[in-house]
Amino acid sequence: MRPMKQTSDISAVLIEWYGRHFRPLPWRETSDPYLIWLSEVILQQTRVAQGLDYFRRFASRFPDVRSLAAATEDEVLKLWQGLGYYSRARSLHAAARRVAERFDGVFPTGYDDVRSLPGVGDYTASAVCSIAYGQPCAVVDGNVYRVLSRLTDADVPTDTAAGKRYYAERARSLLDESRPGLHNQAVMEFGALQCVPANPDCECCPLRDRCLSLARGTVADRPPKREKKAAVPRYFNYLHVRCAGSTLLAKRTGRDIWRNLYEFPLIETPRAVDFGELQRTARWREWFDEAGDVRVSGMLPMPRHVLSHRVIHACFYRVDLPTWPAGLSSFLKVLSSEISRYPVSRLTELYLERGE
DNA sequence: AAGGCGGGGGC
DNA sequence: GCCCCAGCCTT
Numbered sequence: 001m002r003p004m005k006q007t008s009d010i011s012a013v014l015i016e017w018y019g020r021h022f023r024p025l026p027w028r029e030t031s032d033p034y035l036i037w038l039s040e041v042i043l044q045q046t047r048v049a050q051g052l053d054y055f056r057r058f059a060s061r062f063p064d065v066r067s068l069a070a071a072t073e074d075e076v077l078k079l080w081q082g083l084g085y086y087s088r089a090r091s092l093h094a095a096a097r098r099v100a101e102r103f104d105g106v107f108p109t110g111y112d113d114v115r116s117l118p119g120v121g122d123y124t125a126s127a128v129c130s131i132a133y134g135q136p137c138a139v140v141d142g143n144v145y146r147v148l149s150r151l152t153d154a155d156v157p158t159d160t161a162a163g164k165r166y167y168a169e170r171a172r173s174l175l176d177e178s179r180p181g182l183h184n185q186a187v188m189e190f191g192a193l194q195c196v197p198a199n200p201d202c203e204c205c206p207l208r209d210r211c212l213s214l215a216r217g218t219v220a221d222r223p224p225k226r227e228k229k230a231a232v233p234r235y236f237n238y239l240h241v242r243c244a245g246s247t248l249l250a251k252r253t254g255r256d257i258w259r260n261l262y263e264f265p266l267i268e269t270p271r272a273v274d275f276g277e278l279q280r281t282a283r284w285r286e287w288f289d290e291a292g293d294v295r296v297s298g299m300l301p302m303p304r305h306v307l308s309h310r311v312i313h314a315c316f317y318r319v320d321l322p323t324w325p326a327g328l329s330s331f332l333k334v335l336s337s338e339i340s341r342y343p344v345s346r347l348t349e350l351y352l353e354r355g356e
Numbered sequence: 357a358a359g360g361c362g363g364g365g366g367c
Numbered sequence: 368g369c370c371c372c373a374g375c376c377t378t
Contacts, residue, residue, distance in 0.1 A: 045361090045362085045363095046362090046363085046364090047364075047365070049364090049365080050363075050364060050365080082362090082363075083362075083363075084361080084362025084363040084364085085361055085362055085363085086361080086362080087360095087361065088361095159357090159358090160357075161357075196366095197366095198366075198367065199367080229359080255360085256360090256361090257360085257361065257362080258361095258362085259361090305362095305363095306362090306363085307361075307362055307363075308360085308361065308362065308363085309359085309360075309361080310360095310361090310362095345362085346362075346363065346364095
């Protein structure tokens, strides 16, 4: 039997604040662990405003874990299209299938079982178990890091093993074990709306008298920011190849961005190249040397596409062929009207939205 | 421990 | 531009 932990009155302040400021959100109106899990995966590294419509669409199309398990990965990725971090969608689908098989379609209730699902780490397992089941698990996410770092003026980086231990322990000591779901959501909402990263309005903060970093003037430096990595440029030359009302797609299967999404035939080059250089690449010759009358009608440069640590310089060439050459036989031939059925990256989506 | 993995919104 | 978001996984 564990000794009863003293509940901090900071938790009470945050919960009181939460009662007056919380945003009404659809996943706060259910106790279904499946829907709460779904919301937590969607919200990983994603703002509420960005994930809200995705949650609505997923909850509508896949109202339970069995329907999600019964879908194809392509359909799940298509519904996820545009949200980013696509491994979340692949893991979500794989986890649903595991629940269907190993747990007989019933979302597990034990922390370790939940934590064992693909795409579920310490944060998501704690969030689901506390919110859906009332289990005393303290969540630690980006909001919690910031709130804790400021309250205690902790100069501890969050992206180290020691830092994670430190904040996890602080979060545990702050947790109100009698209402862990409410407590966790209160801390996160507080971080999202009041204790914001930049220019927080500390004058009206309910914790202004107990915030050590406010007293010391270090709010802007908490938590300590990690050093930024330089964005590595990549050069993508896409070929929108058309022949007899069809076009070509390929599935990205490598360990790279946009894994399992579809795209036009791609020639990646180590630097920006013009059409003349592109034609001299081995790939172009492999694909088109035997192709007869190749008509390239234009090149559409795209704006720089910025990812977290990549900046993609992309352009799309439109290539019209009289017949399909053998060099392109490994691609999927897709009716032009059917392209929209395939999950694609935001970059390709933007190109397609430009139309003809 | 470090790096890969998206996309968008706020300043 | 830069920061960072209800993180997780691989190496």
